[in-house]
Amino acid sequence: MGFTRVLRGAGLQCGPDRVQAYLQATAHVDLYWAGRLTLCADPDDLPRYDAVYRAYFGGAPPRPRATVELDSVTVGVAASDVEVLRHKDISEFNAAPLIARLKPLPPRRRSRRLKKARRGPIDLARTVRAMIEIGGEIALPRHRRRGVKARRLVLLIDVSGSMAAYSDALLRFAHVVARAMPVEVRTIGTRLTRVTRQLKERDPERAVKAAGRAIPDYEGGTRLGEALRRFNQQWRQRGAVVVLFSDGWERGDPALLATEMARLRRVSHKVIWANPHAGKPGYRPVQSGVVAALPHVDTMVAGHSVQALEELLEEVRHA
Amino acid sequence: MESPEELASGLDRVGYLPDGGIATAAFLAVAMGRPLFLEGEPGTGKTSLALALAKAMDVPLIRLQCHEGIDATQALYDWDYPRQLMHLRVLETRGEVDEASLYTRRFLLARPLLQALENAPCVLLVDEIDRADDEFEAFLLEVLSENAVSIPEFGEIRASTPPLTVLTSNRTREVHDALKRRCLYHWLEHPSIDREVAILRRTLPGLDERLARQVAEAVQRMRGLDLLKPPGVAESLDWARALQALGRTEPDVTTLGAVLKYREDAERVIGSTIVG
Numbered sequence: 001m002g003f004t005r006v007l008r009g010a011g012l013q014c015g016p017d018r019v020q021a022y023l024q025a026t027a028h029v030d031l032y033w034a035g036r037l038t039l040c041a042d043p044d045d046l047p048r049y050d051a052v053y054r055a056y057f058g059g060a061p062p063r064p065r066a067t068v069e070l071d072s073v074t075v076g077v078a079a080s081d082v083e084v085l086r087h088k089d090i091s092e093f094n095a096a097p098l099i100a101r102l103k104p105l106p107p108r109r110r111s112r113r114l115k116k117a118r119r120g121p122i123d124l125a126r127t128v129r130a131m132i133e134i135g136g137e138i139a140l141p142r143h144r145r146r147g148v149k150a151r152r153l154v155l156l157i158d159v160s161g162s163m164a165a166y167s168d169a170l171l172r173f174a175h176v177v178a179r180a181m182p183v184e185v186r187t188i189g190t191r192l193t194r195v196t197r198q199l200k201e202r203d204p205e206r207a208v209k210a211a212g213r214a215i216p217d218y219e220g221g222t223r224l225g226e227a228l229r230r231f232n233q234q235w236r237q238r239g240a241v242v243v244l245f246s247d248g249w250e251r252g253d254p255a256l257l258a259t260e261m262a263r264l265r266r267v268s269h270k271v272i273w274a275n276p277h278a279g280k281p282g283y284r285p286v287q288s289g290v291v292a293a294l295p296h297v298d299t300m301v302a303g304h305s306v307q308a309l310e311e312l313l314e315e316v317r318h319a
Numbered sequence: 320m321e322s323p324e325e326l327a328s329g330l331d332r333v334g335y336l337p338d339g340g341i342a343t344a345a346f347l348a349v350a351m352g353r354p355l356f357l358e359g360e361p362g363t364g365k366t367s368l369a370l371a372l373a374k375a376m377d378v379p380l381i382r383l384q385c386h387e388g389i390d391a392t393q394a395l396y397d398w399d400y401p402r403q404l405m406h407l408r409v410l411e412t413r414g415e416v417d418e419a420s421l422y423t424r425r426f427l428l429a430r431p432l433l434q435a436l437e438n439a440p441c442v443l444l445v446d447e448i449d450r451a452d453d454e455f456e457a458f459l460l461e462v463l464s465e466n467a468v469s470i471p472e473f474g475e476i477r478a479s480t481p482p483l484t485v486l487t488s489n490r491t492r493e494v495h496d497a498l499k500r501r502c503l504y505h506w507l508e509h510p511s512i513d514r515e516v517a518i519l520r521r522t523l524p525g526l527d528e529r530l531a532r533q534v535a536e537a538v539q540r541m542r543g544l545d546l547l548k549p550p551g552v553a554e555s556l557d558w559a560r561a562l563q564a565l566g567r568t569e570p571d572v573t574t575l576g577a578v579l580k581y582r583e584d585a586e587r588v589i590g591s592t593i594v595g
Contacts, residue, residue, distance in 0.1 A: 013496065015500070017500060018500060021351070021353070021503075024351055025347055025351060025503075028346070028347055028350040028351065029323060029343050029346065029347055033340070033343040033344070033347070034347070037343070037344050037347055037503040037504060037505060038503060038504075040504050040506075041496060041499040041500070041504050042493075042504075043358065043490075043506050046506060111387075111388065111452075112386070112387040112388030112452075113387070113388040113390065113452065113454065114388070114390075124400050125392065125397070125398070125400065128398070128400040128403060128404060131404070131407075132403070132407065132418065132421060146388075149452075229545075232547075233545075233547075236489065236490070236491040237491050237492060263547075
């Protein structure tokens with residue numbers, strides 16, 4: 001059906017089984033709801049679905065709705081800065097091959113899931129099974145204990161003008177990390193943009209390019225505080241390791257940044273600030289944003305060289 | 320149930336006031352026999368929709384609360400090991416050991432998913448699936464798509480009619496697409512003012528119409544304030560209940576604790592003009 005092809009073009013994942021469900025559903029309810037219930041799978045999909053529906057069938061959707069703002073939402077467009085809303089083609093950065101060779105390992109935590117083990121609490125199921133096997137005689141007890149699981153990792157990358165020289169390399173770094181472990185990646189400028197999906201692409205060039213297209217505020221100003229507030233509202237997971245790449249040049253209110261950093265740290269396992277300037281000789285944390293955020297950061301590391309990124313990965317691994 | 324409207328009035332009768340989208344989604348889930356995947360802000364009535372559906376259709380509700388590390392023995396079935404052991408001892412004294420008799424239905428403990436398959440038609444509520452982990456999703460998927468479970472020692476248990484399955488998520492984690500693909504997806508919004516007033520008055524008989532509207536309006540404005548935790552319907556119900564208990568005629572600051580659970584939020588609302 002043509003409609004579903006257009007939807008696929010708009011980025012909805014409507015595979016054959018969804019299309020089939022859609023056709024089934026049209027027998028029961030109207031076209032709008034049949035499609036919305038079967039072809040959408042995420043609040044992000046809803047505005048896109050509505051737009052395609054409007055364009056394809058003409059006229060407004062039967063039930064116009066408020067747009068759900070979750071990802072890539074505007075953060076204070078009324079800001080005094082001149083936003084640079086353009087799709088920038090990222091120029092080749094010569095550290096790319098080196099970054100591609102990094103080997104990230106995920107941070108770990110204790111899982112709640114019990115696994116077979118040599119020691120630990122007795123695993124009644126396996127013990128009894130063993131007893132039954134030998135005809136009801138007392139068997140040696142089997143054990144189980146909690147396993148180990150990857151901890152969630154979040155990368156927040158400042159892509160404002162003052163970070164322009166680093167943003168390409170950092171997106172490549174994020175791509176390498178995303179290939180190795182589940183990670184949530186957002187960029188921060190005057191807006192907060194989710195690029196997790198774009199970075200799932202296998203090929204680094206295409207992934208970084210796709211991420212670049214998704215970011216509307218490349219090399220604009222920085223509103224770290226407001227972007228973080230957005231992030232805190234959306235991100236409700238506890239116990240993650242959060243890495244914030246920024247130089248701390250904040251054009252917004254430093255007090256807001258401090259509040260939001262504190263809030264982020266309360267729900268996170270560890271907050272690491274990677275500051276490209278921190279690795280340079282003579283650096284002193286005097287920028288308003290850094291001063292405001294520093295008390296709410298677990299570790300401040302450098303992020304200006306491949307070597308520094310390796311050290312950061314080490315820090316993440318043992319977070 | 321022949322149409323979404325009919326289902327809506329059925330839900331209405333048991334005290335749940337659905338909007339058009341909710342009624343359509345639930346109707347389609349019943350008509351197509353597909354699980355319904357509900358997402359939305361906390362307090363938009365995801366769980367209570369499942370409860371109301373069970374009531375409206377007059378079938379039992381079986382609830383599975385998810386948490387990290389939940390596994391088959393907690394969600395699906397487990398063998399009753401102490402009883403099996405006792406049985407084994409008895410068999411031994413009689414000098415007969417019949418392994419097959421150990422794996423019969425009477426030694427099988429049905430957990431929520433198996434209960435739902437055995438007691439269908441029923442409503443199966445898988446609550447807060449986002450709290451479970453990937454391993455659990457994979458195995459839930461198997462049960463949902465087959466409407467059956469095969470137990471190696473025992474055989475297959477298949478539902479006579481598929482249970483109406485409702486999954487809820489607060490979106491603290493992205494649920495795998497393979498699971499979503501088998502479900503109908505619906506995003507629940509906070510209710511409109513009129514619907515919220517209706518919900519308040521329906522749930523709290525004797526609540527003054529004017530007070531109900533004031534509460535609904537105040538809560539609606541709070542949702543626009545960008546709070547840490549915007550109040551849901553549950554909170555506005557609590558608030559109305561508190562005001563009613565105190566015999567207040569309009570919303571006031573002293574009862575804010577029923578709606579706002581963060582100090583920062585309370586300060587923000589007091590600083591605004593929402594409550595006097």
